Amino acid sequence: MGSHGAVAPVVLKIFILLLFSFPIFAQQRADINRIHYKQMVEYYETGQLDKALEILKTNMNLNRSDVSNDIMFLAAAIYHKSGNSGKALSTLNFLIKKKYLSEHKKTLSTYAKDSSATNLTDVSKGLILLYLQKGLIYVDILKTRYESLGERQRTNLTRMIRMAVEVALEVGYKEDFADALLATLVQIEQDYKDNLVKENWFIGFGYLTWRDEITLKNAAGTELQIRTTNSGLMVNGGKRWANAFHEWSLSGGYALADATVGNDDPNLYFQSGVSTSILTTSADWHWRPNSDSIAFGFEGMLAFRTGDYEAPPNSEIEGKSKITLGALLSAKWRIDPVEFQTKIGKLLGMPSSFVSLGLLYHF
């Protein structure tokens, strides 16, 4: 998934500032073991989470009622950074119930009723802090497990993050943190959307032209290479798979064309209005450089072509039918559901280029 990593450090930085600058629980700090707390903070800051966890396990009992809120908040942060999101969340939930239960219930019901935080202007800063910390954990869960989560789970987590952000913005507390959290969430959702592969069928028609080469062999066995110039109309259809960055498709097409056949000396052999046809099957890959409205890439083609070339008396024509492979450059311009496509490339055994332009309709 994409580039939300650029936002995450911002979130973390703000989080650290928030963690160590806000004195909301300061009045209870007298009850804690200051040495252990300071050590855990130091280990947390320097990324030595194992050591921080060790202190937590051996020296702290989070179930004791005299454990301060600061300790619990720090414990949740350590669990979160250690990858134990479940324990981090349960610690934060415990803290919410312990200190803000009624306010929390009221906040939830008001937000559910209004679908916005407009009427939540007096939520305690301590509760907002806990919501934001939970939001940070939810963001990490979405970031790492978005595709494996069910739709309902995604909706619930997203809703909780948005509530935390909206309440913070409404109260005007930790707005930078809230903005960063929201930006990260939006990026995660966008990345998921961008990477989502959608598939659809399409049909189309267009003009195509190619040059061909056949061999005229007379009774004496003398061979004469003859060039053709073909142009006609093609119908095609196929299936496309696409995300925001790439698209690829499998398709087939059939064209009826008109050919002029001859060589440098029209007296030797010349025919115009020859009916020819070409049957193609293709696999292509296109890059979408900056939007899903344009794409360019390559197409590999397997083609079978045949023509009603008439041999002069005492001669025969070789190569009336041919199976060949080719590679084409392709560009597409799309205004949904219609797409304009041009292709130019080379088919083996055919001199010069194979060119087509046409319209596709995507279902």
Next chain:
Amino acid sequence: MLRILTFLLFISGISQNAFAYPQFIGHGYTSCLTCHYNPYGNGPLTDYGRALAATMATDRAFIPDSVTDEELGERSGFFFKKAESTWFRPNIDYRGLWYKRDIDSETSEAEIIHMDANITLVGKFLENDKLVTVFNFGYAPQPRGRTGLEDEPSYRTREHYIGYRFTPKLGVYVGLMDKVFGIRIPDHIAFSRSTNGLAMNDQSHGFLVHTGGEKWELGINGFMGNLAQDAQLRQVGASAKFEYDVASKVRVGASVLSSKSDFLETYLNAFHAKVGVGKGSALLIELGEATKTQVAGAQEIKSRYTLTQGYFQVRRGTYGIMNVEYFNQNIDNQSYVMRFGPGIQYFPVPRIELRADIYNTRIFSDSLVSEDTWDLTGQLHLWF
């Protein structure tokens, strides 16, 4: 014959002096007047146009991060300076071409042509630059493949006019200008320009009335030929072009042109569409018909053409091009020419444009089969 014709068309039409990029409709610019003094593009850029060329149209890969787009815009004036004068805007422009025709041919040789090197002086006066004067002079090589031009000077003016805008929606321009017709693309090699007398040396003295509303533009152009030209050869007549925005970034239009010299009567009509797609990409389509009648003998030849030019923005400053053209010189015949090929246009830093194209030309005839030709071109465009 057709092969010779396509050769002459290529050689005579390959030079460019235009600086009009109608594909910028992909960036939301439907009207040329936003960036050019001439309401139909070409010629010198306005201050806004220069700033836009230096920012939106230019890659940032070679520009330090410390330099902002705003600074690039400010430095887009004459010789990297912010314009100090309120009324005077000089401009120096150069276009060079490297080309190799018919690359499969044993006799094929690469050639370099200095297509255009000119200085343009713009004066703008009155409130909101209501009055503009534009004078262009410079080197312009004699067109290839044409005889009887030995005496034609290599230094000349291709553009000089005075324009006055009575209101933002109504302006009148008088002088030597390109004729108003169809999509003014910079590729004078295109059949839509080279076969219709709308190429690099086909400017004409006359007047232009330009008007428009929020969603439409109308231009009426009366012209009397280039007064520097032999009077008998001057095409005297009028043209008109109407364009309408049917949707955001989708503009359709129609053009007519009628003119006459002592030898030739010309009547042109065309429909076109400019479609902006996505971010910075566009499709340009023009379908047209030309009727040319020899005054002596009244021989009338009607020809048809189509232009399909697709631009896709790969990244800022880089555009891929896919070109497909059709030309039937005489619709009474079954023979016609098609030309197709990819290209790339790159603006690496402000004031530099690089472009490379491949042209595959194919002749369709009911009386002969001829080889395709493959031509390569590379262009360097500088402006200061």
